Every structure is written in C-alpha cells, then in structure tokens.
Amino acid sequence: MQAEILSVGTELLLGEITDTNAQYISARLRDIGVFVYRRETLGDNRARLTEAFREALGRASLVIATGGLGPTDDDITAECLAASLGLSLEFHEGAWEDMLEWFRIRGREPSASDRKQAMIIRGGIPFANKAGTAPGQAIITGGKVACVLPGPPREMVPMFEEHLLPLIRSTFTDLIPLHIKNLRLVGLPESKVGEALRDLMDSPNPTVAPYAGQGQIRIRIAARSEDSSEAGKLVSAVEAEVRKRLGDYIYGEDGDTLESVIGEILSRRGLSLAVAESVTGGLVAHRLTNVPGSSRYFKMGMVAYSPAIKATCLGVPEEAVRKDEGVNRETAASMAAGVRALSGAKIGVATTGFAGPTGGTEREPVGTVFVAVSDDDGTEVERYVYGGSRTAIKEYGAGRALYVLWRRLSKSNRKRRDQAEGVDR
Amino acid sequence: MQAEILSVGTELLLGEITDTNAQYISARLRDIGVFVYRRETLGDNRARLTEAFREALGRASLVIATGGLGPTDDDITAECLAASLGLSLEFHEGAWEDMLEWFRIRGREPSASDRKQAMIIRGGIPFANKAGTAPGQAIITGGKVACVLPGPPREMVPMFEEHLLPLIRSTFTDLIPLHIKNLRLVGLPESKVGEALRDLMDSPNPTVAPYAGQGQIRIRIAARSEDSSEAGKLVSAVEAEVRKRLGDYIYGEDGDTLESVIGEILSRRGLSLAVAESVTGGLVAHRLTNVPGSSRYFKMGMVAYSPAIKATCLGVPEEAVRKDEGVNRETAASMAAGVRALSGAKIGVATTGFAGPTGGTEREPVGTVFVAVSDDDGTEVERYVYGGSRTAIKEYGAGRALYVLWRRLSKSNRKRRDQAEGVDR
Numbered sequence: 149m150q151a152e153i154l155s156v157g158t159e160l161l162l163g164e165i166t167d168t169n170a171q172y173i174s175a176r177l178r179d180i181g182v183f184v185y186r187r188e189t190l191g192d193n194r195a196r197l198t199e200a201f202r203e204a205l206g207r208a209s210l211v212i213a214t215g216g217l218g219p220t221d222d223d224i225t226a227e228c229l230a231a232s233l234g235l236s237l238e239f240h241e242g243a244w245e246d247m248l249e250w251f252r253i254r255g256r257e258p259s260a261s262d263r264k265q266a267m268i269i270r271g272g273i274p275f276a277n278k279a280g281t282a283p284g285q286a287i288i289t290g291g292k293v294a295c296v297l298p299g300p301p302r303e304m305v306p307m308f309e310e311h312l313l314p315l316i317r318s319t320f321t322d323l324i325p326l327h328i329k330n331l332r333l334v335g336l337p338e339s340k341v342g343e344a345l346r347d348l349m350d351s352p353n354p355t356v357a358p359y360a361g362q363g364q365i366r367i368r369i370a371a372r373s374e375d376s377s378e379a380g381k382l383v384s385a386v387e388a389e390v391r392k393r394l395g396d397y398i399y400g401e402d403g404d405t406l407e408s409v410i411g412e413i414l415s416r417r418g419l420s421l422a423v424a425e426s427v428t429g430g431l432v433a434h435r436l437t438n439v440p441g442s443s444r445y446f447k448m449g450m451v452a453y454s455p456a457i458k459a460t461c462l463g464v465p466e467e468a469v470r471k472d473e474g475v476n477r478e479t480a481a482s483m484a485a486g487v488r489a490l491s492g493a494k495i496g497v498a499t500t501g502f503a504g505p506t507g508g509t510e511r512e513p514v515g516t517v518f519v520a521v522s523d524d525d526g527t528e529v530e531r532y533v534y535g536g537s538r539t540a541i542k543e544y545g546a547g548r549a550l551y552v553l554w555r556r557l558s559k560s561n562r563k564r565r566d567q568a569e570g571v572d573r
Numbered sequence: 574m575q576a577e578i579l580s581v582g583t584e585l586l587l588g589e590i591t592d593t594n595a596q597y598i599s600a601r602l603r604d605i606g607v608f609v610y611r612r613e614t615l616g617d618n619r620a621r622l623t624e625a626f627r628e629a630l631g632r633a634s635l636v637i638a639t640g641g642l643g644p645t646d647d648d649i650t651a652e653c654l655a656a657s658l659g660l661s662l663e664f665h666e667g668a669w670e671d672m673l674e675w676f677r678i679r680g681r682e683p684s685a686s687d688r689k690q691a692m693i694i695r696g697g698i699p700f701a702n703k704a705g706t707a708p709g710q711a712i713i714t715g716g717k718v719a720c721v722l723p724g725p726p727r728e729m730v731p732m733f734e735e736h737l738l739p740l741i742r743s744t745f746t747d748l749i750p751l752h753i754k755n756l757r758l759v760g761l762p763e764s765k766v767g768e769a770l771r772d773l774m775d776s777p778n779p780t781v782a783p784y785a786g787q788g789q790i791r792i793r794i795a796a797r798s799e800d801s802s803e804a805g806k807l808v809s810a811v812e813a814e815v816r817k818r819l820g821d822y823i824y825g826e827d828g829d830t831l832e833s834v835i836g837e838i839l840s841r842r843g844l845s846l847a848v849a850e851s852v853t854g855g856l857v858a859h860r861l862t863n864v865p866g867s868s869r870y871f872k873m874g875m876v877a878y879s880p881a882i883k884a885t886c887l888g889v890p891e892e893a894v895r896k897d898e899g900v901n902r903e904t905a906a907s908m909a910a911g912v913r914a915l916s917g918a919k920i921g922v923a924t925t926g927f928a929g930p931t932g933g934t935e936r937e938p939v940g941t942v943f944v945a946v947s948d949d950d951g952t953e954v955e956r957y958v959y960g961g962s963r964t965a966i967k968e969y970g971a972g973r974a975l976y977v978l979w980r981r982l983s984k985s986n987r988k989r990r991d992q993a994e995g996v997d998r
Contacts, residue, residue: 163609188613196611313886425858430874431855440963452873
C-alpha cells in the first residue's frame with residue numbers, strides 16, 4: 149500500500165512559506181500503515197499539475213494533494229485532478245450549502261467567485277471545511293483514492309483527520325497500523341541514550357528511535373502486527389525494558405511536557421512555586437505559565453536582571469552580587485530562597501548566568517548557568533556551561549532549571565511513595 | 574533559467590524530520606534570479622533516485638539534491654547522480670585531505686567507512702564541509718549544473734552559500750538578481766495593509782507583498798532589472814510610497830525585531846525599563862532579554878500571577894485586584910506604575926488578562942488583555958480581546974505590549990525630534 153503527496157502552490161516554490169502539510173500527512177499515514185514513497189511540490193501550472201496527478205495515480209494507490217482550492221483563478225488543483233481522470237467538475241448543492249452555512253455563522257456574504265469552490269468532481273465526495281470556505285474532495289476510482297485538501301494547515305489537519313482518514317481506512321481494509329508509544333526523557337545527552345539502547349535500536353519490530361531537541365529526548369517505540377493486541381504487547385515489553393534502563397530520566401509520555409508534568413505533581417500535592425530568573429530572562433516563568441491552570445500553583449516570577457534588584461528585592465548578599473557579576477552558587481541559592489520568602493511559595497527556583505554573546509568573567513565564561521531549587525528540605529545548586537547563541541543558552545538554562553525542579557519533585561515523590569508503601573531503598 | 578530540487582531521505586517520507594532545505598534553497602535561488610519549478614522528495618532507493626536525477630536533468634538547467642551523503646550504506650545520493658550521468662565515482666585526494674583535517678581538529682580518527690565520502694564524480698568539483706564530514710559535490714555537464722549537498726541544514730547552508738552560489742553565478746552569467754527590501758510593521762491588521770497598498774501590490778516590478786505572522790507584518794519590496802542601480806531606485810521609490818502611507822506603523826527593516834528596535838531607542842536615550850506581567854506570564858521579559866545588551870536598560874520583570882502578589886509587591890489597590898480577578902484597567906495601570914516605582918526604572922510596562930482555556934468573567938472573557946505603559950508623562954492603558962489558544966493569547970498579548978511601548982517611545986521620539994528641528998505639528 150503506497151501513497152504519494154503533491155504540494156501545490158507557486159508560493160512554496162518561491163520559498164515564501166514552509167510546507168508542513170507534507171510532513172504531517174507522511175507521519176499520520178505511516179501510523180496507519182501507509183508508506184509515502186514520493187512527494188512532489190508543484191506550482192499553479194495546469195499542464196504540469198495534471199500530468200503530475202496522472203503519473204502519481206499510475207504509481208500509487210493513494211494520492212493526496214494539498215493547496216490550490218481557493219476561489220481565485222490560480223486555484224486549479226481540483227480541476228487538474230478531474231482532467232487527469234478525464235472527468236468533469238459539477239456544481240455540488242451539498243458543498244455549497246455547507247459553505248453558505250460557514251458564511252452565515254460569520255455574518256458574511258459569499259462573493260460570486262466563491263461558487264467555484266463548490267465544484268466537485270463527478271462521482272466525488274466533498275469534505276466540509278470547518279476552518280475556511282474551500283471544501284476538500286476525494287474520488288475513489290479503480291480501487292485507488294485521489295484527494296485534494298486545502299493548503300492552510302488549520303484547515304487541512306481537521307479535514308484530514310475527520311474525513312480522509314476514515315475514508316482511507318474504509319477503502320483499504322487490510323492496513324496494519326503502527327502501535328506507538330513515546331517516552332520523554334530529560335537530563336541525559338543523546339549519545340548516552342544511544343549507548344543505553346543500542347541493542348533495542350537494532351530491532352526491526354518494535355523499532356526504537358530517539359529524537360533529540362531543546363535539551364530533551366523523545367524515544368519512539370513502534371510495533372506493527374496483524375494482531376493489534378500483539379503489537380501492544382511488543383511495545384509494552386520494550387517500554388518496560390527502556391524504563392528499567394533509563395527510568396530515572398523519563399518524565400512523561402506522548403503529549404506531556406516537562407512543565408505540564410511539573411504542574412501535575414504540584415497540583416496533586418498542593419504545592420506552590422515561585423521563580424527568580426536572571427540569565428533565562430523570564431523564559432522559565434513563560435514555560436510554566438503555558439500550562440492551563442498554572443495560576444493554581446504558580447505564585448510569582450521575578451526577572452532580577454540588575455544586581456541592585458537581586459540585592460534589594462531578593463535579599464542576595466552584596467558580596468555575592470559583586471562576585472563575577474552575580475554569576476555564582478551563592479547568588480543562585482539566595483535568589484531561590486529569596487523569591488520563596490517573598491512570595492510565600494513552598495518551592496523557589498532560580499537561574500543566574502551569562503547568556504552572551506559578550507561578557508562573562510575569567511572564572512565564569514559566557515554560557516555559564518547556575519540553577520537553584522529551594523524548599524523545606526534545603527537548597528540545591530548546580531552549574532553548567534552551555535555553547536551556542538544567546539537564545540540557545542537561555543533555552544538550555546530554562547530547560548535545565550525545569551529538569552532540576554522535576555528531579556527534586558520526583559525524588560521526594562519517590563521518597564513519599566516509598567514511605568507509603570513501606571519500601572526501604 | 575529553471576531549477577529542480579531533490580530532497581533525499583526515507584526519514585523525510587516517514588514524516589520524522591522537517592525539510593527546511595528545500596524552502597531555503599528555493600528562496601535563495603529566487604533572490605539571484607533562478608526559478609525553482611519542481612521539488613521532489615524521495616527515499617534512499619537506488620532505482621527511483623537515479624531515475625529522478627535523469628528526469629530532472631532532462632527538464633532543468635540546475636538540479637540540486639540534499640541528503641544521503643553520509644558514510645553508511647543507505648547514503649547513495651552521489652552514486653545515483655553519477656549513474657544518471659553514466660559516470661563513475663573516483664576517490665578524490667583533496668576531498669579526503671579536507672576530511673582528515675576535520676577529524677584532526679577534533680582529535681578524532683576517521684573510520685573505514687568515512688573513505689566512501691571522498692568518492693567524487695569523475696570531473697566533479699568537491700565542496701568542503703565546515704560543519705561535518707561529508708563533502709558536497711557538483712558537476713557541470715552539457716551547460717547544466719548538477720549538485721549534491723548534505724542534509725543537515727547547518728552543513729548545507731554554509732556549503733550552499735560559499736561553494737554552490739558562486740558556481741551558479743559563474744556558470745549562468747546572465748542571471749538577473751532581485752533587489753529586496755523588507756519593511757516591518759506592527760499595530761495594523763493584514764487587511765488594512767492590503768487595502769492601503771492594493772495598487773502597489775498589483776505592480777509586477779517591483780513586487781510588493783505583505784507576510785503576516787504573530788501580530789506583525791513584513792512588507793517585501795522586490796525589483797528586478799538588468800541594471801542593478803535601476804533595481805535599487807525602483808525599490809526606493811516604492812519604499813518611500815509605503816512609508817508615506819503606513820509610516821506610523823513601520824518599526825524597522827530586514828533583520829530588525831520589535832524588541833531590538835525598542836532596545837536601540839532605550840539605549841540611545843539612556844532610558845531603563847521594567848515589566849510587570851500577569852497574562853503574558855514572563856513572555857514580554859523573555860522577548861526583551863533575547864536582545865544582546867538588554868541588561869543595560871532592562872531592570873526587572875515581575876510575573877505577578879496571584880492577586881496577593883499584585884497587591885503586596887506592586888501596590889495594586891485591593892478593590893482593583895478583586896474586580897474581575899484583577900483583569901481591568903486600574904490593575905494594569907497600577908502594575909505598570911508599581912513595577913516602575915519598585916525597580917526605579919524610567920518606564921513601566923504591564924499586562925493583565927485571561928489566557929484561558931477556562932476562566933474569564935462576564936465582563937472580561939477569556940482572551941481579554943489589558944496593556945499599560947507608564948512613564949514621567951503618565952500612564953496609558955489599552956484593552957484588547959484575542960481569540961485562539963492559551964499560548965496564542967500570550968503571544969498576541971506580549972506582542973501588543975511591545976507595540977504599545979514602541980509606539981509611546983517613537984511618539985516621544987518624534988516629539989523630541991520635532992522640538993529639535995523646530996517642527997510644529
């Protein structure tokens with residue numbers, strides 16, 4: 149079962165926009181057991197696009213095109229698909245009604261050119277567009293499926309999920325979907341993860357693959373089996389093995405983020421948090437407050453960029469603020485303790501360092517980041533030196549602060565769990 | 574002069590990585606006068622890749638492939654290009670020496686498989702790789718250029734700029750490059766920009782195109798002329814017209830950001846800044862501190878998420894904090910004034926609102942954002958209601974806060990300029 153994707157639009161060929169659709173569709177098809185073996189990007193050119201549809205339908209069982217469905221003259225994708233099949237486009241009352249409803253809800257009037265969008269290939273199936281006016285459409289012909297979807301991702305994605313995927317599943321009934329589990333790790337470099345999982349990564353089924361980004365690693369475990377419960381078992385067995393080897397670094401699964409997991413722990417235990425940032429400049433607070441409901445546990449953030457603010461607002465001792473311009477262990481520790489006291493939060497987190505590109509001292513070069521976490525059990529401080537741009541150092545530093553916080557929370561989690569279960573480690 | 578791009582790699586077809594290379598190359602070729610009219614993505618498959626090179630070289634004068642140059646068995650791009658031309662690969666001493674030097678600098682030893690990467694098409698030109706081991710290569714044949722570049726963007730981009738672009742320019746001597754100027758706007762919706770520039774956007778040369786994103790708009794003015802000074806004049810004339818119509822909203826050019834322009838104004842005038850954020854949760858401080866040298870003017874940020882912190886740390890009156898949970902004009906104003914007083918900064922900026930997804934009040938629904946700016950001349954507050962996700966509302970709110978700050982700074986800029994120049998508006 150093979151598929152091809154056509155991305156249509158001169159603006160793509162001019163490099164004006166990024167094509168995220170092709171990657172999205174590739175990944176989703178892979179999950180359900182369809183392999184995309186060719187993708188093509190073409191401009192709004194009648195002859196080339198019609199020929200591309202004809203060639204693709206000659207090779208593949210499933211051809212998906214995105215883009216070029218709008219009301220203007222250069223939107224020709226549906227027309228070219230029809231031409232490649234020797235079929236005509238016909239005005240479709242149902243598609244037009246859906247479109248009128250879209251305009252009605254928004255209190256707008258369709259223009260004369262909008263009618264064009266309701267032209268559907270004879271025998272084709274219109275797909276309603278929830279986020280825009282242009283419907284998509286699909287046609288089943290000779291056991292093959294050809295389909296055109298809108299270009300804007302916020303229109304394409306829901307239409308793909310709600311209309312096209314079910315159609316593919318019902319047309320190609322022997323697809324064997326992948327069973328997938330993602331484990332999310334933090335605190336280990338990619339090379340260490342690779343070393344720890346080398347033998348598992350050589351396995352063809354389930355496949356195990358690490359993906360690194362922004363100081364974190366996602367381990368994707370994917371199995372395929374005609375028996376879906378068998379696939380689930382294969383994944384579970386490998387997951388258990390990965391957890392045995394790297395469990396201390398696994399903070400979550402699938403859609404989790406470090407900040408969402410931290411939020412869950414804090415909520416569950418009724419703890420509150422405050423943050424004092426220097427080098428990360430507000431990014432730690434920004435990430436923590438991206439989580440819905442974070443106002444329940446996040447009390448305050450302080451971006452203490454100047455030495456005077458560190459001293460007066462957070463009570464960092466003058467000599468600590470002066471030493472290496474406040475980039476040192478004591479400053480980090482008293483920032484964390486200070487913001488905790490100021491806000492009345494149970495836990496305080498702090499960062500200080502040099503993000504560059506210029507600055508730093510002999511002892512503490514650009515890229516140095518101190519991270520501190522303070523709670524009733526005391527204060528811990530760690531020092532790291534990162535490379536890269538100013539924004540990269542801020543990203544790494546913020547990621548590290550969240551990691552140290554999560555590690556401390558999950559340590560005390562484990563301690564509490566052990567006590568509750570009578571375990572003595 | 575037409576070009577095609579081949580993106581090579583099964584991982585692309587599986588949707589595991591985003592292909593940013595094709596867009597980068599498309600845009601850069603456009604700038605120098607080459608039009609990409611087809612892009613294709615293929616897996617590591619010998620037969621299909623060889624055939625794709627043959628077809629592309631039959632159609633286009635320039636074919637650029639990225640990916641599949643590494644030392645492993647499934648890296649076959651150079652081999653397939655050679656096969657499509659009926660040429661052989663030969664071990665290239667110069668390419669091997671460059672690679673050895675790369676290993677020497679890093680204190681590492683090449684492995685046996687690395688030698689494969691020094692295999693260059695007979696008559697081809699190796700491109701040294703500054704950021705990795707695999708060299709690229711190009712061959713000029715029958716007046717056409719075919720070329721293979723590494724897949725990782727940090728290897729591809731410098732090789733494209735330093736080796737391939739000069740080769741293209743020296744081989745195709747009649748290219749007419751684009752002369753480009755970007756103007757950056759904030760504070761106007763895209764539709765208003767479109768209305769104001771309708772007639773200019775219809776012009777074929779220079780072309781004028783707005784690109785919207787994250788509450789800002791970039792207007793790209795591009796002209797093509799055999800006489801490059803003529804192209805510059807065409808662009809300047811249109812730029813002057815755009816500035817006449819929309820000058821109040823233009824904050825910068827080309828690589829500028831709103832925060833970098835704000836930083837320049839503050840630095841030049843010796844002003845300092847402090848920020849108190851509720852709804853934006855640290856994002857305003859994060860964006861301001863992304864600018865190198867921001868520690869000179871950025872004194873402090875306060876993320877006052879809880880009502881108690883707003884009252885105790887920033888001096889917001891109790892009744893204001895209670896009304897609509899602190900989402901109101903008076904809270905925003907006293908947060909801006911409060912953080913200014915607390916930090917001793919000349920200017921205070923504040924945000925308060927509801928980012929959702931749940932919450933809000935009858936009067937102030939989710940999406941409401943109040944922005945305040947306070948300085949010696951007084952305090953101004955504005956209210957907006959945005960739609961979208963929690964993170965989108967944070968982004969819009971932070972962008973709006975920076976816009977209102979910039980507008981106030983450039984107003985007083987203008988006033989000072991007018992006074993200095995004796996202008997009476």
